[in-house]
Amino acid sequence: MNRYPVWKYAIIVIALLVGSLYTLPNFFGEAPAVQVSAAKATLKVDSGTQARVEEALKAAGITAEAIGLEGTSIRARFDTTDIQLRAKDAIQKALVPDPADPAYVVALNLLSRSPAWLTTLRAAPMYLGLDLRGGVHFMLQVDMQAALSKKAESLAGDIRTVLREKNVRHGGINRNGQTIEIRLRDAQTLEAAKRVIAEQFAELQTTDAPDGSDYKLTASIKPVAARNVQDQALKQNITTLHNRINELGVAEPVIQQQGLDRIVVQLPGVQDTAKAKDILGRTATLEVRMVDESAEARAAESGTGPVPFGSERFLERSGQPVIVKKQVLLTGDNLTDAQPGFDNQTQEAAVHLTLDAKGARIFKDVTRESVGKRMAILLFEKGKGEVVTAPVIRSEIAGGRVQISGRMSTVEANDTALLLRAGSLAAPMEIIEERTIGPSLGAENIAKGFASVTWGFVAVAIFMCIYYMLFGVFSSVALAVNLLLLVAVLSMLQATLTLPGMAAMALVLGMAIDANVLINERVREELRNGASPQAAIHAGYDRAWATILDSNVTTLIAGLALLAFGSGPVRGFAVVHCLGILTSMFSGVFFSRGLVNLWYGKQKKLKNVSIGTVWRPGADAPAKLD
Amino acid sequence: MEFFKIRRDIPFMRHALVFNAVSLLTFLAAVFFLFSRGLHLSVEFTGGTLMEVSYSQPADLASVRSTVAGLGYSDVQVQNFGTARDVLIRMPAQKGASSAQQSGTVVASLCAATGGAMQPDPQQDGKEICKAAAGVEPLSLRRTEFVGPQVGDELAADGLKALACVVAGIMIYLALRFEWKFAVAAIIANLHDVIIILGFFAFFQWEFSLPVLAAVLAVLGYSVNESVVIFDRIRENFRRYRKMNTVQIIDNAITSTISRTIITHGSTQLMVLSMLLFGGPTLHYFALALTIGILFGIYSSVFVAAAIAMWLGIRREDLLKAGGAARKDEDPNDPNAGAMV
Numbered sequence: 025m026n027r028y029p030v031w032k033y034a035i036i037v038i039a040l041l042v043g044s045l046y047t048l049p050n051f052f053g054e055a056p057a058v059q060v061s062a063a064k065a066t067l068k069v070d071s072g073t074q075a076r077v078e079e080a081l082k083a084a085g086i087t088a089e090a091i092g093l094e095g096t097s098i099r100a101r102f103d104t105t106d107i108q109l110r111a112k113d114a115i116q117k118a119l120v121p122d123p124a125d126p127a128y129v130v131a132l133n134l135l136s137r138s139p140a141w142l143t144t145l146r147a148a149p150m151y152l153g154l155d156l157r158g159g160v161h162f163m164l165q166v167d168m169q170a171a172l173s174k175k176a177e178s179l180a181g182d183i184r185t186v187l188r189e190k191n192v193r194h195g196g197i198n199r200n201g202q203t204i205e206i207r208l209r210d211a212q213t214l215e216a217a218k219r220v221i222a223e224q225f226a227e228l229q230t231t232d233a234p235d236g237s238d239y240k241l242t243a244s245i246k247p248v249a250a251r252n253v254q255d256q257a258l259k260q261n262i263t264t265l266h267n268r269i270n271e272l273g274v275a276e277p278v279i280q281q282q283g284l285d286r287i288v289v290q291l292p293g294v295q296d297t298a299k300a301k302d303i304l305g306r307t308a309t310l311e312v313r314m315v316d317e318s319a320e321a322r323a324a325e326s327g328t329g330p331v332p333f334g335s336e337r338f339l340e341r342s343g344q345p346v347i348v349k350k351q352v353l354l355t356g357d358n359l360t361d362a363q364p365g366f367d368n369q370t371q372e373a374a375v376h377l378t379l380d381a382k383g384a385r386i387f388k389d390v391t392r393e394s395v396g397k398r399m400a401i402l403l404f405e406k407g408k409g410e411v412v413t414a415p416v417i418r419s420e421i422a423g424g425r426v427q428i429s430g431r432m433s434t435v436e437a438n439d440t441a442l443l444l445r446a447g448s449l450a451a452p453m454e455i456i457e458e459r460t461i462g463p464s465l466g467a468e469n470i471a472k473g474f475a476s477v478t479w480g481f482v483a484v485a486i487f488m489c490i491y492y493m494l495f496g497v498f499s500s501v502a503l504a505v506n507l508l509l510l511v512a513v514l515s516m517l518q519a520t521l522t523l524p525g526m527a528a529m530a531l532v533l534g535m536a537i538d539a540n541v542l543i544n545e546r547v548r549e550e551l552r553n554g555a556s557p558q559a560a561i562h563a564g565y566d567r568a569w570a571t572i573l574d575s576n577v578t579t580l581i582a583g584l585a586l587l588a589f590g591s592g593p594v595r596g597f598a599v600v601h602c603l604g605i606l607t608s609m610f611s612g613v614f615f616s617r618g619l620v621n622l623w624y625g626k627q628k629k630l631k632n633v634s635i636g637t638v639w640r641p642g643a644d645a646p647a648k649l650d
Numbered sequence: 651m652e653f654f655k656i657r658r659d660i661p662f663m664r665h666a667l668v669f670n671a672v673s674l675l676t677f678l679a680a681v682f683f684l685f686s687r688g689l690h691l692s693v694e695f696t697g698g699t700l701m702e703v704s705y706s707q708p709a710d711l712a713s714v715r716s717t718v719a720g721l722g723y724s725d726v727q728v729q730n731f732g733t734a735r736d737v738l739i740r741m742p743a744q745k746g747a748s749s750a751q752q753s754g755t756v757v758a759s760l761c762a763a764t765g766g767a768m769q770p771d772p773q774q775d776g777k778e779i780c781k782a783a784a785g786v787e788p789l790s791l792r793r794t795e796f797v798g799p800q801v802g803d804e805l806a807a808d809g810l811k812a813l814a815c816v817v818a819g820i821m822i823y824l825a826l827r828f829e830w831k832f833a834v835a836a837i838i839a840n841l842h843d844v845i846i847i848l849g850f851f852a853f854f855q856w857e858f859s860l861p862v863l864a865a866v867l868a869v870l871g872y873s874v875n876e877s878v879v880i881f882d883r884i885r886e887n888f889r890r891y892r893k894m895n896t897v898q899i900i901d902n903a904i905t906s907t908i909s910r911t912i913i914t915h916g917s918t919q920l921m922v923l924s925m926l927l928f929g930g931p932t933l934h935y936f937a938l939a940l941t942i943g944i945l946f947g948i949y950s951s952v953f954v955a956a957a958i959a960m961w962l963g964i965r966r967e968d969l970l971k972a973g974g975a976a977r978k979d980e981d982p983n984d985p986n987a988g989a990m991v
Contacts (some may be wrong), residue, residue, distance in 0.1 A: 059981035094781065163801070456798030465702070467794045472930040480924030484917045491913070524861045527925060527933050528868075531940065534921030535872060538914040542879070545910040548652075571882045574827060575875035581819035582871025586864055592694075597864040637652040 025562050026625040028618055039177060039509065039610070046512035049149040050137035054328050055089060056108035057135040058115060060128050061097035063270045067127055073119075074098050080118030090140075101135050108132060132293070133275035149515050153522035153596060158444045158463035159292035160300055164453040165263075166285045171257035171451035172202045176358055179228065180204045181381030182424075183243070187222050192216045195238060204228075206241040207358045214239045227252075254284065257451045262287055265304060282591075287453070293463070301455065311354030314349045314390075315398035315414055321347040338402060340411040348400045348411070353390055358383025364437040367429045373437040374429035375413075384424025392420040401428075413440055473526030480530050481507070484537055492544045494634035495620070499540035502616035506536050509607040514600065522596035532604030535579065539612030542568040544635060551638045557630045565617050572613060582604050659901040666957035673954050674979030676946075677842045680849020687852045692859035695806055697799035698742040699752050702792040708734040717763045718756055730885060732931035736792070743799055744855035753794045764788040798870050809863050816867055817841065820874050828881050829969060831962040836877040839955035840870055843946045850942050856935050865939040873917070876911060877955040883907050884956070888966045896964065908952070915948050 060077055074093050077100065081088055086107060091100040112130055119128045134157075136149045155160050180199045183206065187194055194217065195207035208214045214232055218241065221230055227249030233243045245253065247366045262279055265287065268274075269277045270289040294300055315321075316335040323329030324337065324347050331337045335347050361378040379387055390399070400414040415428050428440070438639050485503065488496035510529065514521060547564030555563060583605060586598035624630055662669075693700040703709075714737055715728045723741050729736040741752065761780035766788045769781045782788045787918050817837055824833035847866055883903035891899060922944065926937040958987050 041904040043771075097690045132877075165798075165800070180940065454798075457801050458794070458796035460791075460794045462790070462792040468930070469932065472933070474927060475928035476921075476925040476933065479928055480921035483920040483924060487917065487920065523932055524864060524936070527861065527936055528864075530921050530925050531868065531918070534918035535875075538875065538919045541910050541914045541917065545907075545913070549906065567886075571879050574882060577823055578820050578878055579868075579871040581823060582816045582867050582874075585812045585815035585819060586867055589808045589815065590864065591808065593860045594864045597861065597868075601868060639652040639655050 026558055026621045028554065028621045028625070032614075033618060033622075036615055039615075040505065043505070043509045043512040045142075045145065046147045046515045047508055049136055049142050049147050050511060050515060052137040052149070054149075055101045055103075055137045056105045057099055057101045057133045058108060058112045059097050059099050059131050059133040059275045060115060060119065061131075061270070063127055063129045068091070069096055069098055069128075073128075076118060077115055080114050081111060083118075084114035086114060097564060099133070099135055101137075129274075129399060130272050131275040131603070148515060148518065150465075150511065150521045151518045152470075153525070154290055154292060154384070154429065154459065154466075155461050155522045155523045155593075156466050156521065157292050157375075158461050158466035159290060160294045161291075161459040161461075162289040162304065162455055162459070163282070163301070163457035164287045164289065164304070165456045166258055166261055166287065167452045167454065167483070168254045168257065169202070171253055172245065173199070174451070175245065175253045176202045176204055178380035179225065179243075179245070183221065183225070183381075185381040185384065186220060187217060190216070190220050192220055203242050203244040206243065207235070208241055208542075211239065214241060217241055222490055258285065258287070261451065261453060265289060286456075301458075304453075304455075310359060310412075311352050311402045311404065311409075312354035312387075313352055313400050313402060314394065315400050316349050317397060333483050336409075338400070338409050338411050340414065346400055346411045346414055348402065354379070354383050354386055355401075358386070362441045364434070364441040367427065372429050373432045373434045374427050375432075375437050375441045377426040377428065379424040379426065381424065384422070385425065387424065388420065388422040391417050391547040395419060432476045469523045469587045470525065470526075473523055473529075476529045477507075477526060477533070481533055484534065491636055493636045494623070495540075495544050495547070496636070498616050498619045498623075499537065499544065499612075501619060502540060502611045503533060503537055505615050506604070506608050506611035508603050509611060510600070513603050513607060517603075519599050519603075521600070522593060524593045524597035525600040527531065528597045528600035529604065532601055532608065536604065536608030536612055537573045538575065539568070539608060540616060542571055543613070543616070547633070548638050551633070551635070552640050557633045561620060561624060565613070565620075569613060572609070576605055576609055652909075653912075656905055656908070659898065659905045660908075661901055662904050662953065663897045663900050663957065663960060666953070666960065669949075669953035670957055673950065676846055676849075680846045680852070681726075682853040683849050684845070687855065688859045689848065689852050690855045691802075692857050693740060693797050694860050695802045695858070696742070697797050697802040698740065700741075700751050700795040701739045701756060702731060702794075703737045703757070703789055704792045705737065705764075705789045706786060707737045707788070709737045711737065713763060714739070714760065717759050721759055723752075723756075737929075745799075753791065753796075757789075757791050760789060779862060779950050793893055805860065806966060812863075812867055813844075813870075820871070824878070826882075828885065828962065831876075831964050831968065832881050832959055835955045835958035835962060836874055836881070836951075838958055839877060839950040840873050840947070842954070843873055844870055844941060846946050847939055847942045851935075851939070856938065859935065860934040861933070862939045865936045867944030867945065869940060869947060873943065873951055876915075876947055876951030879907055879910065880904055880951060880956055882961070884959075884964070885969045888969050892966075896960060896966075900960055903917060904952055911948060911952060915944050915968055919944050944985065 058542065060069065060073065071093060074091070077098055078091060081091075081100070086102075088111070089101040089103060091098070100111065102111055109132075112132060112600060116130045119130065137145075139407065148371050176199050180197055183204060184197050185195075187206075192213055193209065194213070195209060197207075198205045205458055206217060208217055218230055218232065221228055221241075225243070227242045227246055228315045229246050230243045232239055234240075258281060262281065266277075269279065269289070269291065274291045276292055278288070278292075280288045282288045289304065291300060316332060320329055320332040321335055324331045324335075325345055326455055327345070331347060334351075335349050338346055340346055358380050359377060360380050361376075363376050365374055365376045366372065367374045372591055395417055397418050398414050402409045403412050404410075413428055432440070445527060481503065485500035488499045488503075490496065492499060505527070510532070543564055546568045547560050550560035550563045551557065580602060583598055583602040586594055587602060590598050624633060703714075703800050709730070711728050711730065715726070718726045718728065718739060718741075725742045727738075727740040730736065739756065741756075757780065761768055764782065766780045766782035769779065780787060780789050806817070820832040821837050824836055844866055847869065848858075850856070851862070880903055884900055884904060885901050887894065887899040891902070894902065919941065922937050922940045925933050926941065929937055
């Protein structure tokens with residue numbers, strides 16, 4: 025009766041194989057590496073870049089252990105940290121001639137030494153959290169109220185323009201917090217204003233009330249639209265942060281949304297919080313100016329003359345110099361949105377800009393006066409400007425909807441839109457949590473967590489083997505399999521392992537042994553009550569199963585609650601805890617039964633099982649009575 | 651080997667009143683300390699800045715304290731962390747100053763106090779390290795943590811939500827699987843464990859951090875296990891021994907599971923002990939919370955939960971109805987009942 029069908033053994037073997045395979049990368053350790061990724065959204069890292077990196081290394085006489093294109097970055101692995109540092113300098117010199125304007129991010133990193141065949145199977149070592157590898161962690165709170173106020177402000181301007189266009193007379197438009205108040209003289213204009221707003225501003229809802237002899241129309245942003253505004257603000261801030269962090273040269277930055285209005289930024293390996301914060305908090309500005317097209321400016325553009333008075337020289341992203349007048353026509357504040365799209369007539373890739381009312385008015389005047397001339401859109405960051413695009417004005421543009429098109433691929437249109445949008449933060453942010461962990465502390469934490477798990481495991485295994493003999497050995501092997509599977513699952517999911525996670529690993533092993541203790545005690549009890557060995561094993565496993573299931577479910581409930589409500593260290597704990605409970609059900613019951621069946625199942629006339637002393641009250645009673 | 655050679659069922663329930671009185675007293679003491687002393691909450695909950703500074707020589711806490719106080723920060727706590735050379739500095743949130751400025755000025759003045767000066771780190775651009783005249787590094791900043799006050803409030807709220815969720819989830823599961831009386835008994839017994847752990851933390855003013863909170867909730871789930879194992883046995887006994895009364899059945903259930911209870915907890919405690927010994931200061935309070943939880947978990951689930959269930963008046967009929975539904979097609983005398991191949 026204690027036999028497993030072949031398919032059950034097959035499941036066990038497959039689970040062990042897969043488990044070992046995915047646990048394996050954790051044993052190879054990490055090698056120093058240099059990682060090259062693009063610093064600008066418009067640049068792509070490809071095999072051409074790889075060739076340049078290889079060339080640079082060859083020129084410096086450095087041989088890389090391995091070099092390859094992975095995703096959007098090139099990673100080169102080296103033997104020692106000395107070579108790594110020299111290689112970084114060499115690559116930096118070759119790829120980034122101007123340190124003030126980096127096109128590529130060249131960063132130091134650690135890469136798994138695991139062989140290529142493991143990497144092709146997507147088997148990677150566990151992802152270590154900041155507390156184990158060192159680095160900086162920030163949590164930023166986005167000021168959503170400010171984003172909504174800004175939106176209301178731009179809507180107020182738009183309403184003003186539209187009402188004037190439609191000849192609806194009003195007695196003043198004011199923004200009050202996040203609502204817009206419009207004063208109207210009589211019921212007729214009130215109706216007209218309401219109709220115009222309902223037609224043109226889908227995101228607004230209005231309520232009106234008589235106010236003395238006048239009427240007051242209050243427009244507020246609809247909840248759905250407000251959520252949209254907030255979503256966009258958050259996304260834009262995340263994009264902006266991405267662009268900025270690229271400059272820091274961090275190998276694997278994590279920038280994630282958390283909750284509705286928070287952003288978590290984790291920079292492994294970075295120690296300097298002050299610089300990181302400086303970069304996170306910096307504001308970029310967008311400016312629209314006219315291109316100086318005088319003869320002197322042309323000369324200056326081609327490098328044959330000085331820059332004329334009242335103009336400045338900026339570089340386009342292609343490296344082409346552009347002479348731009350100093351007078352600023354518009355700033356990024358007037359730009360409400362930038363989206364990539366297509367030209368309606370020519371089907372060319374284009375970028376669609378939306379300006380607010382003030383911006384639209386200025387834009388209309390400027391374009392009317394300068395048809396045929398070029399205008400430049402500049403992005404200023406760190407006090408340094410760059411021409412994003414410098415299109416030719418084809419006709420007067422009214423209505424605040426601007427399209428930039430011509431000589432642009434879809435990818436370029438996407439990138440330009442992103443740059444225009446990401447230039448500045450949509451809403452101010454505040455750092456509400458910050459953590460720095462030194463690299464030595466990280467290494468120490470790994471060692472401590474590892475020691476806790478190892479010694480705890482050894483102590484439990486020794487006790488089990490002494491107390492339950494062969495069944496104890498089975499239990500210990502099952503516990504080892506549990507650890508193996510847990511590490512494999514964590515590696516597969518690439519869940520972040522933290523110090524509390526390692527504590528959870530130790531704890532879950534301590535709890536997992538419960539299943540085997542329950543089974544072993546039950547088998548002993550059956551033997552004590554006079555069951556035959558085979559029947560005792562069978563009944564022991566069967567009767568213990570219901571109890572094991574119940575107790576694991578209650579533990580799992582606690583784990584899931586921690587996962588749902590926990591943040592930071594608690595979440596790291598909860599993930600490992602929950603996964604560990606699941607793997608322990610497999611290893612503690614299914615796998616250990618497999619071992620027992622394999623050992624004892626074939627013996628038809630089994631007289632004895634090695635499960636330690638089975639004490640019977642009757643058996644040694646006389647000995648104790650005398 | 652066999653530790654538990656128990657001849658007869660131990661009459662646990664005869665002493666139920668005493669056990670519960672002991673339990674109640676501990677509980678009341680814990681509540682008293684919780685209110686009179688309060689929990690020593692970590693920076694994660696209160697908001698503020700925490701710095702861990704490592705000295706090359708054993709640190710003089712008094713001078714560190716006076717240096718930091720000299721900067722005009724009030725309510726600063728300075729203590730050793732793990733070794734005599736590591737110092738933990740805790741500062742409440744200051745208005746106006748960002749945390750980087752705060753930790754920067756503190757490290758600079760501590761550095762000056764040891765006779766060193768801040769110099770750029772040759773290995774990392776932009777980072778400054780403390781260098782003394784002889785070129786040694788008298789102290790280094792190992793980690794800083796800054797938490798804004800709004801985060802702290804939220805964490806506390808989330809912690810309570812998680813607790814409520816665990817309690818509700820476990821009660822619903824136990825009520826479905828067993829009976830509501832068991833659910834109530836198990837939750838009362840185990841929540842009182844939680845309060846007792848908190849009481850210990852309040853009495854000794856140990857630091858209550860997020861990992862400790864995780865430990866407390868994990869212990870709640872874990873010690874409910876205990877009650878479940880005993881309740882499972884009670885249900886089985888009701889089915890099997892039709893002549894015994896409720897008290898005898900409970901006594902028998904506890905007696906026959908006591909060896910498992912102690913061995914399991916012993917094993918888990920071995921693991922926790924290993925964390926306590928090797929895990930270092932970061933895991934110290936985590937392991938401590940687990941230790942208390944495990945010890946009181948045994949006590950409460952063995953002595954308290956079963957007794958409460960008894961006083962709530964569990965009967966054979968309650969359980970056989972609920973449990974019988976799942977396995978009504980089985981003969982209780984069939985040794986192969988529920989067997990699967």
